[in-house]
Amino acid sequence: MKIVIIGSGKVGRNLSSLLVGEGHDVTVVDQNPEAIKRIQDSQDVMCVEGNGATTAVQLEAGVNKAEILVATTPNDETNMLCCLIAKKLGAKKTISRVRDPEYYGQIDLIREDLGLSMIINPERMAADEIFRVLVFSSASKVEVFAKGRIELVEYTIPENSVLCGLNLAQIYNKTKIQLLISAVQRGNETFIPSGLFTLQAGDRVSVVSTHKDLEKFFRITGSYKEKIKTVMIVGGGKIAFYLAKQLTELGMRVKVIDNDIERCTEIVENLDKVTVIHGDGADHDLLLEEGLADADAFVALTGIDEVNIIMALYAKNNSEAKAVAKINRESYVKLTSKLGLDSVISPKYITTNSIISYVRSLDNDTSNNIEALYHIVGDKVEAIEFKVSEKIPDLVGVPLKNLTLKENILICAIIRKRAVIIPSGNDTIEEGDSVVVVTKDYHFSDIKDILE
Numbered sequence: 001m002k003i004v005i006i007g008s009g010k011v012g013r014n015l016s017s018l019l020v021g022e023g024h025d026v027t028v029v030d031q032n033p034e035a036i037k038r039i040q041d042s043q044d045v046m047c048v049e050g051n052g053a054t055t056a057v058q059l060e061a062g063v064n065k066a067e068i069l070v071a072t073t074p075n076d077e078t079n080m081l082c083c084l085i086a087k088k089l090g091a092k093k094t095i096s097r098v099r100d101p102e103y104y105g106q107i108d109l110i111r112e113d114l115g116l117s118m119i120i121n122p123e124r125m126a127a128d129e130i131f132r133v134l135v136f137s138s139a140s141k142v143e144v145f146a147k148g149r150i151e152l153v154e155y156t157i158p159e160n161s162v163l164c165g166l167n168l169a170q171i172y173n174k175t176k177i178q179l180l181i182s183a184v185q186r187g188n189e190t191f192i193p194s195g196l197f198t199l200q201a202g203d204r205v206s207v208v209s210t211h212k213d214l215e216k217f218f219r220i221t222g223s224y225k226e227k228i229k230t231v232m233i234v235g236g237g238k239i240a241f242y243l244a245k246q247l248t249e250l251g252m253r254v255k256v257i258d259n260d261i262e263r264c265t266e267i268v269e270n271l272d273k274v275t276v277i278h279g280d281g282a283d284h285d286l287l288l289e290e291g292l293a294d295a296d297a298f299v300a301l302t303g304i305d306e307v308n309i310i311m312a313l314y315a316k317n318n319s320e321a322k323a324v325a326k327i328n329r330e331s332y333v334k335l336t337s338k339l340g341l342d343s344v345i346s347p348k349y350i351t352t353n354s355i356i357s358y359v360r361s362l363d364n365d366t367s368n369n370i371e372a373l374y375h376i377v378g379d380k381v382e383a384i385e386f387k388v389s390e391k392i393p394d395l396v397g398v399p400l401k402n403l404t405l406k407e408n409i410l411i412c413a414i415i416r417k418r419a420v421i422i423p424s425g426n427d428t429i430e431e432g433d434s435v436v437v438v439t440k441d442y443h444f445s446d447i448k449d450i451l452e
Contacts, residue, residue, distance in 0.1 A: 001025065001359070002066045004091070006052030006082050007073035008035045010328055010348040011097065011122060015070065016045050018356055022443050027061045053081045055089065064090040067362065068117075070355065072097045080114055087115030093362065095355060099123055099238055118358055122347040127242035129350055130324055133343045134247065134297050136211070137225040137322055138218040140204075140343045143374040145385045146415040146434050152182065152208045152383055154376060155223065159201045162221055169195035177217050178422040179209035182412040182438040185377040192381070192408045192440050206376050206383070208412045208436065210420050228296040228322065229253060234281030234311055235301035236263040239326065239347070241271070243299070248273040255290060257281040282307055284314055297322040305332050312341050349375065357384075360445040370445065371434060381440050383412075386447040388433045394451060401425030404452045408440040411450075 001024045005012050008030040016026050020043055027046040030036050036047045050057035052071065063069055069086040071079035076098050083094035095118040098104050104121050111119065132142035139153035157163055163171060168181055172195075184191045185204040191197060199205070207214060218224040231247055233240050236258030244254045248271065255275040258264050264278045279286050281302065292298065298315035300308035305327045312325040324343040327333050333344055357373035372385040388396065395403065400411060400423055413436040414421040414429060421427055429435055437450055444450065 001068070001362070002062065003027070003068045003070065003359070004029065004058075004061045004063050004066045004086070006030075006061075006069065006071045006079075007097075008032075008039050009072060009074065011351050012070075012072040013039060013043075014348050015072070015352045015355055017043055018352055019359065020044055022356075022360075024359070027066075029057060029061050053078050053085065055085060058082075058085055058089055066091045068093045068095065068359065070095045072120075076100050076103050080116075083116055084114050093117040095120060095358070097122065097351075101238065101241060118355070120351050120354060122351040123238035124242050125350045125354065126239045126326065126345050126347040127246065130239070130243050130299060130343075130345055131246045133324065134228050134231065134252075134299075134322070135250070136214070137228050137297070138215075138223055141376070143372075143376070143383065145372055145383075145413065145436050146420070149210065149415055149418070150208065150413050150420050150436065151211050151214060152206055152374070152376065152436075153214055154204060154206050157199055157201055157203045157205060158223065161201060161223070163199045164201050165198065167196050167198045168193055171199070175217060175220050177209065177213050177220070179207055179213055179217055180410070180412045180422050182206045182208050182383070182410050183377045183381045183440070185380070190377055190380040190440060192410050192438060204377055206381070206438075208438075209422060225322070226296075230291075230295050231255070231297045231299065232287070232290065232292060232295040232315075232321070233257070233299045233301060234287075235303070235308075235326075236260065236267055236276070237301060237303070240299075240301050241267060243301075244271055244274045255295075257286070257290065282311060284318075287311075287315070288318070292321065293319050295319060295321045297324065300325045302326075305329050309335075309339070309341070313339060316340060316342070349379065360443070376438075381438060382443070383436060383438050384444060386435050386437065388429060388431055388435060388447060391431050392448055395429060395448065396431055397428050399426050399428055405450055406439075406442065406452055409442070409450050410438045412436050412438050 004027045006029045008028050019026050029048045029052040036049045040047050048061045063086045069091040071082040079096040083096045097120050136142050139155050141154040143152045183206040230253045233256045236256050247254050257277045259280050264276045268276050298321040300311040308325040312323040316323040322342045326345050361370040374383045415434040
């Protein structure tokens with residue numbers, strides 16, 4: 001599939017790398033010669049230097065023959081203009097990054113006129129993910145499938161947990177809860193576990209079930225944490241704005257600290273239920289003065305990864321607050337899991353997951369589309385939700401125990417109408433179902449691909 005990306009910032013670079021890895025023909029456009037050289041030196045992509053919002057540059061990049069154009073420049077207006085031009089030139093699908101809350105709130109009014117197939121907002125997506133881990137305080141990561149009917153949560157098994165030394169079959173028998181442990185990260189190794197797999201302290205596990213049953217599981221295993229009521233956020237950018245709005249609507253008390261007086265004023269004018277402090281969130285004395293010790297959650301959202309890590313660690317060591325940090329550098333994301341932070345959020349990875357899901361849904365000849373795609377346990381495993389829209393020989397109606405699946409694949413949930421099924425070997429996949437599949441070694445675009 002030919003794909004043109006305009007803008008080679010964090011999202012653009014990460015997206016082009018993933019798309020090339022999946023075999024697509026990718027062209028990257030950017031006005032900055034240094035950015036073009038950086039991507040040429042590190043990735044096998046075509047590059048065009050120039051203004052992607054001009055017809056001449058888009059034609060040079062081959063937009064007129066492209067299946068998809070993705071506009072990821074820092075400027076919303078430029079992105080929307082790029083998509084409008086691309087659609088006029090013949091691009092089949094266009095995806096625009098729109099970050100400004102004012103634009104994002106009214107984009108549905110002009111989406112069709114602009115020819116937009118998809119709108120991405122990294123800050124809103126990041127806020128949504130942070131919101132989920134604050135609502136489900138026992139988890140370090142929460143992904144949702146089937147419009148929220150089923151959840152995949154990650155957490156690390158603590159020392160002296162009742163789960164230590166038990167294999168999965170014993171856990172299922174002991175808890176009597178309909179759930180599935182779909183993936184385990186142990187050190188540098190990742191497993192799609194069988195029923196005989198034995199858990200250890202320090203394992204990072206992904207558990208799939210309904211929200212209600214997951215809460216039961218955490219209570220039974222002693223890992224349940226009380227609901228969060230007070231949240232301290234450092235950094236008053238777009239993520240903080242979206243997040244504070246969601247949290248206050250749920251009744252949580254939110255305090256935002258930022259050193260930019262104009263940004264503080266803007267938040268005060270638009271979010272009347274939020275307490276806003278003008279100050280330096282990296283000042284530990286200020287954090288303590290503003291009630292860090294009494295906060296249930298602390299979220300570090302400045303634009304500097306290192307500052308976010310240090311602040312979150314300070315909060316972790318000087319309060320009982322759940323510590324969440326926004327981090328974009330891949331090397332730092334891997335490091336923080338060893339430092340003990342409760343949760344790490346990366347807007348660029350959240351955004352690229354969404355786009356990759358959309359691209360794969362276009363990259364097959366059937367109607368069995370991908371509904372959602374997430375990278376879990378250190379981005380080494382994919383969890384994919386498929387919609388089964390046709391009767392597939394050798395798959396539909398066949399008991400799962402009789403399916404010949406590829407290695408390192410787990411069918412961990414079936415959603416049939418409003419019912420959630422955590423499947424056993426006797427269950428079947430039927431036409432009309434949504435199916436959640438976890439895989440370590442493959443990049444699937446169609447559910448038929450799980451069969452040998």
